[in-house]
Amino acid sequence: MVSLNKIFFGLFFLMLIVGVYTYQMLWFQSSDELITLLMALLCMLDMLANKNHQRYKGLFAVVGVMTFYLLYSMFALHYNTPKAILYDFFIQIKPFIAFYAAYSMGVRFDASQKQFLKRLCVFLSVLMLTIILAGAGKKIFFHVAYYGIISTVLFLIYYYCSYQRLTKRDKIVMMLMLAVGFFSTRSKFYGFFVVAMYVFFWYKPGMLVRVKLKQWITIVLVFCAVLYVAWGKINYYFISSGFFSGAENMDDSFARAVLYVRAPQVLADHFFLGSGLASYATFSSGDVGYSLLYKEYNIDEVWGLLEGDCPFVSDTFFPELAQFGIVGIFIFFYFWVWVYKKIKISVVDSDAIALYKGGLLIMTFLFIESIAGSAFLQGSGIVVMILLGFMARDAVVIKEHYECSAKRIGEV
Numbered sequence: 001m002v003s004l005n006k007i008f009f010g011l012f013f014l015m016l017i018v019g020v021y022t023y024q025m026l027w028f029q030s031s032d033e034l035i036t037l038l039m040a041l042l043c044m045l046d047m048l049a050n051k052n053h054q055r056y057k058g059l060f061a062v063v064g065v066m067t068f069y070l071l072y073s074m075f076a077l078h079y080n081t082p083k084a085i086l087y088d089f090f091i092q093i094k095p096f097i098a099f100y101a102a103y104s105m106g107v108r109f110d111a112s113q114k115q116f117l118k119r120l121c122v123f124l125s126v127l128m129l130t131i132i133l134a135g136a137g138k139k140i141f142f143h144v145a146y147y148g149i150i151s152t153v154l155f156l157i158y159y160y161c162s163y164q165r166l167t168k169r170d171k172i173v174m175m176l177m178l179a180v181g182f183f184s185t186r187s188k189f190y191g192f193f194v195v196a197m198y199v200f201f202w203y204k205p206g207m208l209v210r211v212k213l214k215q216w217i218t219i220v221l222v223f224c225a226v227l228y229v230a231w232g233k234i235n236y237y238f239i240s241s242g243f244f245s246g247a248e249n250m251d252d253s254f255a256r257a258v259l260y261v262r263a264p265q266v267l268a269d270h271f272f273l274g275s276g277l278a279s280y281a282t283f284s285s286g287d288v289g290y291s292l293l294y295k296e297y298n299i300d301e302v303w304g305l306l307e308g309d310c311p312f313v314s315d316t317f318f319p320e321l322a323q324f325g326i327v328g329i330f331i332f333f334y335f336w337v338w339v340y341k342k343i344k345i346s347v348v349d350s351d352a353i354a355l356y357k358g359g360l361l362i363m364t365f366l367f368i369e370s371i372a373g374s375a376f377l378q379g380s381g382i383v384v385m386i387l388l389g390f391m392a393r394d395a396v397v398i399k400e401h402y403e404c405s406a407k408r409i410g411e412v
Contacts, residue, residue, distance in 0.1 A: 004042055008107040011035055011042070012386060013117075019379030020153055021124055024142035032379035036094045039101045046105050059100035065331060066093045069324065073276030084278035084289030091284065091377050092277065095385040096335075102389025109390075114161035121154040121161075125177040132183050145373070148189030149380050151181030152365055155196075156358070160387050163354035171200070188368050195364050199357050255304025255312040256372070262297050263319040267326070274325030281320035283374075286310030317370035317377070336363070342392040347402040355395045362388045 019032040047053050070089045074082060109117065128150060131140050141147065155178040162170045178196060181189045259281045266275050275293055278284035285291040290307045294300040304312035314320075321329050343359035345352055362384050369375040 004046055004105060005107045005110070007042060008039070008101070008105065009109060009113050011038055012109075012383070015379055015383055015386075016120075016153070016157070020383055021128075021150060023379055024146065025140060032382055033090060033094065036097050036382060037090075040097050043097075043101050043105060052104075052106075055104040055106070056100065059097070059104060062093065062096040062100065065328075069273075069277055069328065072273060073278065076273075077276040077279070079276055079292045080278040080285060081289035084284045084291075085276070087288045088278035088282050088284035091282070095376055095381050098382045098385040099339075099389040099392075102386040103393045104389075106393075109161065118158055118161045121158045121177065122173060125151065125154050125180055129180050129183075132180075137183070144184045145186050146184070148181035148184035148186050148192075149369070149373075149375055151178055151184075152189070152192060153380050153383050156362060156365070156384055156387055159358055159361070160390060163358060164351055166354065175200075188372055192365055192368050195368075196361055199360055199364075203357070204353075255302050256315045258299050258302050258305070259313075259316055259319040262299055263322045265297065266293065266322040270322070270325055272325045272327055274321075274323045274328055276323060280323050281313065281316060282323070283314040286313030314374050314377075316372060317374045339363070339388065339392055343395045346399055349398055349402070352395055352398045355391045355398070359388060359391045359395070362391070 015032065015035045019035055023029070023031065043056060043059065047056060066089060070085065073079075073085045128137075128141070128147065131137055132147065137144065137147065141150070155174055158170070158174050158177060159166075162174075175197075178193060181193065263281070266280055269275075278289060279291045279293050285293075286305065286307075287310055290310075294305060294307075299305055300307060304310065321332065324332065339359070340363070343356050345356050365384060366376050366381065369381075375381050
C-alpha cells in the first residue's frame with residue numbers, strides 16, 4: 001500500500017502558498033496548473049499501486065465529458081487555435097480534478113497537519129493585514145479583490161481543520177481572519193460575509209422545513225442585507241449594462257457586462273453542445289488565441305475585449321457556460337446537485353452538521369465569485385474544491401457509519 005497523505009499535503013501546501021497567496025508575485029503564472037497536474041498523476045499512482053480504480057468513477061466521467069468537448073471544439077468547430085483549445089481544456093477540468101482527488105483518493109490531513117495549517121492561516125492572515133496597513137497591498141497582491149478571496153480561503157481552511165472540535169476561540173479567530181477581507185471594498189465579499197455570519201451562528205439544518213415567523217424575518221433580513229451590499233454589482237452587470245432590456249448599444253466600459261449580455265445569444269446559436277472550448281468568456285479565448293466569436297457578435301471592439309488586449313475577458317465565470325451548450329450546463333448543475341446530496345444531513349451528528357455548513361459556505365463562495373470573477377478556475381478555486389472533496393467524503397463516511405450501526409442493531 002502506497003501512502004499518499006504526505007505527498008498530497010505537500011501539494012495542498014504549495015497550492016495555498018504559490019497558487020493563491022503569492023500567485024500574483026511570481027513570474028511563473030501556471031503554478032496552479034502544474035500542481036493540479038501533479039494531483040492528477042497522484043490519482044494515477046493510487047490507481048496503479050493501490051488498485052483503487054472503482055473510487056474514481058466520477059473523475060473518469062469528468063475526463064470523458066471534457067475529452068468529448070475537446071474533440072468537438074477541435075474538429076467540429078474552428079473558433080480558436082488548437083493551442084488555445086487545449087489550454088482551455090485543462091483550465092476547465094482543474095477544479096474537478098482537485099475535487100475528485102480529495103474525494104476519491106482517501107487521503108486525510110492528520111491532527112499535526114491540521115494544527116500546522118491553522119497556525120499557518122493565522123500567520124498569513126496577520127501578514128496580509130500588516131502588508132495592507134503598510135500600504136503595500138496592491139504591490140504584493142496585485143488587486144484589492146484578492147484580499148477578500150484570500151481571506152475567505154484562509155477562513156475555510158481553518159474551519160475544515162477545526163470543525164470536529166470548534167471552540168469559541170476558534171470562532172473568534174476565524175471571523176477576525178475573514179474580516180481582513182473588508183479591505184477589498186468589494187460587494188461580493190460583503191455578501192459572502194453576511195451569508196457566513198448567518199450560516200455560522202444562526203442557521204440550523206432543517207430549520208427551513210419548520211420555519212416560524214421569527215425565522216422568516218431573519219431570512220428576509222439576511223437576503224436584504226446581501227442584496228444591499230451586492231447591489232452595486234447587480235446594477236452594473238444586469239441593469240445598467242442593458243442585460244434585461246436587451247440594449248444593443250452599450251458603453252465600452254461594460255466590457256465584462258457585455259459577456260453576460262451576449263451569452264444567451266451564443267447559447268441560442270449553439271444550443272445543444274455550445275460554441276466549444278476557448279470560444280467565449282475565458283482566458284484562452286482572448287489571451288492564448290483570439291476567438292472568432294467576438295467578431296461574429298460585434299464585441300471585438302469593446303474595451304477590455306480587444307484582440308491583443310483582453311484584461312476583462314475572463315473576469316466572469318457563468319457566461320462561459322455558453323461554451324458547453326444546454327447539455328454541458330445540465331451536467332455542470334447535476335454535479336453540484338450530486339455534491340449537495342453528499343453533504344446533506346441525513347443523521348443527527350455534530351460533525352455532519354459542521355460539514356454541511358462548511359460545504360454550504362464553499363458553494364456560496366464559488367457562486368458569488370463566479371458572478372463577477374473566475375476564482376473557481378484559479379488557485380483559490382482549487383484549494384476550496386479540495387476542501388469540498390474532503391467534506392463530501394467525510395460526510396459520506398459518517399452516513400455509512402450510522403447505517404452500519406443501525407444495521408447491526410437491527411440484526412440483534
